[in-house]
Amino acid sequence: MSAKAGGDSTETTVAGTKDTLAARTSGNGPDPSIREGLAGVVIAQSEICKVDGERGTLSFRGYDIGELACHSTFEETSYLLFYGELPTAAELKAFSARLIGERAIDDTIWRILSVLPETVEPMEALRTCVSALCSIDCEDDDTSEANTEKSIRLVAKVPTIVAAYYRHKQGLSPIDPDPELGHAANFLYMLSGEQPTEMQAGSMDLAMLLMAEHGFNASTFSARVTAATLSDIYSAVTTAIGTLKGPLHGGANRRAMQMMLDIGSVDNVEPYITAALDRKERIMGFGHRVYKTAPDPRSAYLRGRLYELCAELGDFHYYDLATAIAETVEARKGLYPNVDFYAGPLLYLLGVPLEVFIPVFAISRIPGWTAHVMEQYARNRLIRPLATYVGPDNRPYQAIDQR
Ligand SMILES: CC(C)(COP(=O)(O)OP(=O)(O)OC[C@H]1O[C@@H](n2cnc3c(N)ncnc32)[C@H](O)[C@@H]1OP(=O)(O)O)[C@@H](O)C(=O)NCCC(=O)NCCS
Incomplete structure (x- = not known):
C-alpha cells in the first residue's frame, strides 16, 4: 500500500510502466532542484569515454x-x-x-x-x-x-x-x-x-x-x-x-526489430507510426538521454553497414523499411534513431535470433x-545520493486490532 502525499495523486502511464506523480511532487508540484533520472548530473571524472550529446560525437580513450x-x-x-x-x-x-x-x-x-x-x-x-x-x-x-x-x-x-x-x-x-x-x-x-x-x-x-x-x-x-x-x-x-x-535500455533493439516485423512494408510505416504516436507509445530505437540535439553517431555506422549487408544479400527490404521508419519518426517527433534501431535489422540479417x-x-x-x-x-567513493521525502509525517502507530 502506498502512502499519499499532499496534493493530487495524478498518475501517468509511460511505455507500460507507472510513474506516480504523487511520489515525486511536494504540495506545489515537482521540486525544480530535483534532477529526476539524474538527467544532466555529473557525478564523476572518467578517462574512458567522451559522449558529446550536443555535437553527436563519441570517443573511446580519445579515439573517435x-x-x-x-x-x-x-x-x-x-x-x-x-x-x-x-x-x-x-x-x-x-x-x-x-x-x-x-x-x-x-x-x-x-x-x-x-x-x-x-x-x-x-x-x-x-x-x-x-x-x-x-x-x-x-x-x-x-x-x-x-x-x-x-x-x-x-x-x-x-x-x-x-x-x-x-x-x-x-x-x-x-x-x-x-x-x-x-x-x-x-x-x-x-x-x-x-x-x-x-x-x-x-x-x-x-x-x-x-x-x-x-x-x-x-x-x-x-x-x-x-x-x-x-x-x-x-x-x-x-x-x-x-x-x-530493461526495455528502455538494452531491450530496445529487440523491440525495434519486432516493430519492423510488425510493420512489414514501407507502405505501412506512416499509418503504423501515426497510430503508435497517437496512442502515446514510445517508438523503440528512437530518442536518447544524451543525444538530444544531434543523432547518435553510432547509428550512422550501423546504417551504412546495414546497406552493405543488404547489398551483399541483394535485398534492400530492411534497409528501405528502417529508413522509412527513421524518416517518419524524425518528421513527426524530431527524434533520431539510437544505436538500437539499426542494430535490430543488422543482427536479424546476421541470423541472430530475436x-x-x-x-x-x-x-x-x-x-x-x-x-x-x-x-x-x-578512485573509489561510495555512491549514495539523497531523496526528498514527500510521504506522510508524524503518524501515530496503531495497534493491529485497531486498523
Ligand atoms: C532513451 C529514452 C529512455 C530517453 O529518455 P529521456 O531522456 O528520459 O526522455 P524522456 O523520457 O523525458 O522523453 C522526452 C520526451 O520525448 C518523448 N520520447 C522520448 N523518446 C521517445 C520515443 N522513443 N518515442 C516517442 N516519444 C519519445 C517522450 O514521450 C517525452 O515527450 P513529452 O515531453 O511530450 O512527454 C527514451 O528516448 C526512450 O524511451 N526511447 C525508446 C527506448 C530506446 O530506444 N532505448 C534505447 C536507448 S539507447
Whole structure:
C-alpha cells in the first residue's frame, strides 16, 4: 500500500510502466532542484569515454568512434578500453590469444544452464551464470591486474554462455568455440554452427565494437554503484546485466526489430507510426538521454553497414523499411534513431535470433562495464545520493486490532 502525499495523486502511464506523480511532487508540484533520472548530473571524472550529446560525437580513450568503426576490431577496442592505449601488433596478438584461451566454460555453468526452467529468458540465464562465474573463478585477489584478468575471462566466456543457452533452449547441443575464429565470428559460429562470411563476421564485429562502451549509461552506472561498495567485479557485472535487460535500455533493439516485423512494408510505416504516436507509445530505437540535439553517431555506422549487408544479400527490404521508419519518426517527433534501431535489422540479417538480441548487447558491453568498474575501484567513493521525502509525517502507530 502506498502512502499519499499532499496534493493530487495524478498518475501517468509511460511505455507500460507507472510513474506516480504523487511520489515525486511536494504540495506545489515537482521540486525544480530535483534532477529526476539524474538527467544532466555529473557525478564523476572518467578517462574512458567522451559522449558529446550536443555535437553527436563519441570517443573511446580519445579515439573517435568513426576511426574505430572504420579501422579497429572488437578485440583491439576492448584492449584500448582496458589499458588506455591501442595495442602493438604483438600485444594485440597476445590479447586475442588470451581471449581465445578463456572461451570455454566450466561444467558448473553447463549444469546451471541445464536446470534452469524453460521459461527463463537468455538475459536471466546470463545474469545467473555471470553471478555463478564469481564462485568458479579461483582468483580471489582484487588487484587491478587480477581484475583485468577477470574482465578478460568475462569478455571471453559470456558469448559461450549465451550461445550455449540459446542452443540448449532449442534442444540443440552446444558448439565448442573455434580458436581459428575472431570474437564476433566465433559467436555467430557458436549460435548456428555455420562459419560466417567475411561480411557477416565484419558486421557482427562492427556492431559489437560500437556497443562496447558508452559512458555513464544506466547499466554502467549501476555496475559502478555496486563496485563503489567494494563488491567484486562479477557482482558489478551481474548488476549491469540486470539493468541492461530493461526495455528502455538494452531491450530496445529487440523491440525495434519486432516493430519492423510488425510493420512489414514501407507502405505501412506512416499509418503504423501515426497510430503508435497517437496512442502515446514510445517508438523503440528512437530518442536518447544524451543525444538530444544531434543523432547518435553510432547509428550512422550501423546504417551504412546495414546497406552493405543488404547489398551483399541483394535485398534492400530492411534497409528501405528502417529508413522509412527513421524518416517518419524524425518528421513527426524530431527524434533520431539510437544505436538500437539499426542494430535490430543488422543482427536479424546476421541470423541472430530475436531472443538473443539483448544478450548480444551484453556481450558487447562487457569491456565497457569492466573498464568502468576498474576505474571506480581506482578512485573509489561510495555512491549514495539523497531523496526528498514527500510521504506522510508524524503518524501515530496503531495497534493491529485497531486498523
Ligand atoms: C532513451 C529514452 C529512455 C530517453 O529518455 P529521456 O531522456 O528520459 O526522455 P524522456 O523520457 O523525458 O522523453 C522526452 C520526451 O520525448 C518523448 N520520447 C522520448 N523518446 C521517445 C520515443 N522513443 N518515442 C516517442 N516519444 C519519445 C517522450 O514521450 C517525452 O515527450 P513529452 O515531453 O511530450 O512527454 C527514451 O528516448 C526512450 O524511451 N526511447 C525508446 C527506448 C530506446 O530506444 N532505448 C534505447 C536507448 S539507447
